[in-house]
Amino acid sequence: MAASATLHCLTGCAIGEILGLMIGTALGLSTGATIALAVGLAFLFGYALSTLPLIKAGLGFGAALSVVFAADTLSIAVMELVDNVVMALIPGAMDSGLVNPIFWVGMMIALSVAFLAAFPVNRYLIDKGKGHALTHQYHHGAAHESHAKAGPHAGDHSPGSPDDHAHQH
Secondary structure: OHHHHHHHHHHHHHHHHHHHHHHHHHHOOOHHHHHHHHHHHHHHHHHHHHHHHHHHOOOOHHHHHHHHHHHHHHHHHHHHHHHHHHHHHOOOOOOOOOOOHHHHHHHHHHHHHHHHHHHHHHHHHHHOOOOHHHHHOOOOHHHHHHHHHHOOOOOOOOOOOHHHHHHHO
16 A cells, blocks of 8 residues: 555656646746746646545545645655755756756666665554545545445444354354
């Protein structure tokens, strides 16, 4: 689950980062403004990719956004911090422009290192019942949620099941 959560986070971050860097470069923004735009878009896309499935599962927009803010903020923040530090440390990566292979190689390295940094964060949060554990309960809709609350044998009326024994006594 932690790997899936981190990959999900990486997808939103990568879309936002690349789009922000492309827009910033195309508009001739300063490096600082381009990074700020890329980070802002990374958060936007990261939150959006997590919010849409919750809305599809029946949660209202405000409730879904609230769950996503609580679940994803730390993961996205770690990913963005590491991604931008690594990009800044790779000589010429930020100044090379979008048509230069050094930019794209740098981006792949930076996003890979960011994944490795965010994975233990997501693992820790999930182990504590936070992070993507908060959103996971909504991904299968209300039927899954009520089943999860009732326990692993809810609705199992086969002979010998704990539920069957409860009805016999």
